[in-house]
Amino acid sequence: MTEEKKDFFVSDISLSYQYTAGNATTRFLNKVAEGKLVAQKCPKCSAVYVPPRGSCPRCGIATEEELELPDTGAVESFTIVHIPIPGNPIVPPYVSAMIRLDGADISFLHLIQEIDLAEIRIGMRVQAVWKDKSEWGTTLENIKWFKPTGEDDVDPLVFKFKE
Amino acid sequence: MKDIYILAYAQNPIVADAKAANEVELIMPVVHQVFEQTGFTQNDIGFTCSGSCDYLQGAAFAFVEGLSAIQTNPPIKESHVEMDAAWALYESILKIRMGDAETALIYGFGKSSPGDLPFVSTLQTDPYYMSPLWPDKISLAALQAQLLMNKGVLTKKDMFKALTQSISNAKNNPNALVTAVPSEDDYLSADYLSSPLSAFDCAPISDGASAMIIGTEEAVAKLGQPKIKISGVHHSIESSNFGARDLSTSESIIGLGKKINLKSVKLDFAELHTQFTYEIPFIRGLLDLGNLDINLSGGPLAGNVMMAAGLDSIGKSYELLKNSDFHNGLAHASSGPCLQQNMLVHLEKIND
Numbered sequence: 036m037t038e039e040k041k042d043f044f045v046s047d048i049s050l051s052y053q054y055t056a057g058n059a060t061t062r063f064l065n066k067v068a069e070g071k072l073v074a075q076k077c078p079k080c081s082a083v084y085v086p087p088r089g090s091c092p093r094c095g096i097a098t099e100e101e102l103e104l105p106d107t108g109a110v111e112s113f114t115i116v117h118i119p120i121p122g123n124p125i126v127p128p129y130v131s132a133m134i135r136l137d138g139a140d141i142s143f144l145h146l147i148q149e150i151d152l153a154e155i156r157i158g159m160r161v162q163a164v165w166k167d168k169s170e171w172g173t174t175l176e177n178i179k180w181f182k183p184t185g186e187d188d189v190d191p192l193v194f195k196f197k198e
Numbered sequence: 199m200k201d202i203y204i205l206a207y208a209q210n211p212i213v214a215d216a217k218a219a220n221e222v223e224l225i226m227p228v229v230h231q232v233f234e235q236t237g238f239t240q241n242d243i244g245f246t247c248s249g250s251c252d253y254l255q256g257a258a259f260a261f262v263e264g265l266s267a268i269q270t271n272p273p274i275k276e277s278h279v280e281m282d283a284a285w286a287l288y289e290s291i292l293k294i295r296m297g298d299a300e301t302a303l304i305y306g307f308g309k310s311s312p313g314d315l316p317f318v319s320t321l322q323t324d325p326y327y328m329s330p331l332w333p334d335k336i337s338l339a340a341l342q343a344q345l346l347m348n349k350g351v352l353t354k355k356d357m358f359k360a361l362t363q364s365i366s367n368a369k370n371n372p373n374a375l376v377t378a379v380p381s382e383d384d385y386l387s388a389d390y391l392s393s394p395l396s397a398f399d400c401a402p403i404s405d406g407a408s409a410m411i412i413g414t415e416e417a418v419a420k421l422g423q424p425k426i427k428i429s430g431v432h433h434s435i436e437s438s439n440f441g442a443r444d445l446s447t448s449e450s451i452i453g454l455g456k457k458i459n460l461k462s463v464k465l466d467f468a469e470l471h472t473q474f475t476y477e478i479p480f481i482r483g484l485l486d487l488g489n490l491d492i493n494l495s496g497g498p499l500a501g502n503v504m505m506a507a508g509l510d511s512i513g514k515s516y517e518l519l520k521n522s523d524f525h526n527g528l529a530h531a532s533s534g535p536c537l538q539q540n541m542l543v544h545l546e547k548i549n550d
Contacts, residue, residue, distance in 0.1 A: 044330075052313045055217065097223075
């Protein structure tokens with residue numbers, strides 16, 4: 036019997052982690068599970084962060100003060116996705132957008148639907164469309180997507196970071 | 199060449215599991231403490247450098263998030279090493295020596311509790327020939343310990359002595375994680391994790407962060423505190439191929455001892471970055487340290503925050519010199535399996 040000669044072998048690489056969001060983000064996610072968007076404010080420069088990470092990256096200090104924001108905002112930036120991504124259940128074309136909630140100083144990535152793709156633009160007013168309450172968990176996926184409100188656009192200059 | 203001094207150092211209480219707290223939340227307190235000690239703000243810092251390992255967090259570029267712990271507006275000069283923060287200190291020393299900065303802020307952080315540390319460490323070995331075999335950190339250390347025992351360099355008794363001395367000393371460090379000294383019976387009867395090492399021989403899984411500020415003579419003069427000078431610092435690395443190394447000795451450590459001219463210094467103590475009991479008698483022999491006090495802070499066996507513990511050896515040496523009659527301390531940092539890479543730092547108290 037001759038032994039088969041191999042000049043390579045496959046070694047699987049995987050490590051599992053128990054990921055933790057951080058104390059501040061944990062507080063945020065627990066509120067999201069109740070349908071509330073609770074931002075955190077820098078005690079020094081007053082910048083409002085949502086989702087909060089627990090610190091103001093400009094000042095390097097903890098953002099302890101919390102304030103609830105509405106689920107309305109404006110499109111700060113967007114892209115229309117035409118190419119399907121393996122494993123992604125959303126059917127293209129769809130809109131990925133940076134949403135700036137009213138009262139926030141940073142934006143976060145979410146979807147925009149219930150819209151004519153030709154209409155999407157920076158400054159467009161949008162509002163969250165929530166899943167049914169029975170499906171809520173500690174995730175921003177509680178919001179299915181954002182949809183246009185039909186209100187007048189905001190001036191894109193409002194997106195400039197406060198000095 | 200400019201003389202460089204340590205101006206401040208802070209360490210978080212070391213915990214086995216920091217729970218929900220993330221890295222930013224671990225870093226912020228120590229950075230604020232070193233600013234408090236010096237009266238500096240980020241605006242007084244010429245260069246900022248951190249040490250961490252993305253594999254500990256399990257996310258690419260995780261170290262960037264760590265920057266949220268410090269003030270970055272107005273923009274700062276910043277760098278990072280995917281290593282222990284002792285090497286972030288080394289980079290900072292070079293920056294100051296090159297005249298690019300007068301002061302530097304260094305921080306290191308590690309949260310080992312979320313993953314399986316012995317295997318996470320495997321990914322720091324050579325990715326082509328070594329890590330696909332998944333040798334874990336404890337087994338690699340055990341290989342070296344067994345070799346040293348076979349060669350008669352050290353015994354299990356030496357290891358027990360190193361352990362009890364370290365843990366007894368841990369009472370000097372309010373941030374230490376392990377303070378209960380085991381009995382010899384408990385030690386000798388403990389199950390092996392990897393022969394000849396039991397859990398007692400291994401530094402505990404730890405979460406935490408540490409920070410340090412260094413600066414030039416002008417910077418330390420303003421503080422009106424004892425001047426602790428970095429009189430010598432060198433590092434060297436051996437091959438990543440275990441077969442190419444003689445694990446029964448350490449060319450790196452012996453060479454560094456010569457480079458730093460240890461023979462000419464009357465040391466008062468040494469703080470060694472020893473993550474396994476056997477490494478203490480091993481390095482004691484390699485550097486010919488005789489009966490010198492080693493790890494008066496308890497060292498990594500009493501709490502071992504990955505990517506900060508090497509900086510802690512230097513920081514604890516600084517604290518000892520500052521708060522005692524000692525004049526000369528030796529600090530050691532290491533990286534990689536079986537003490538592959540090492541750094542020696544000679545710290546000296548300068549009397550005006």
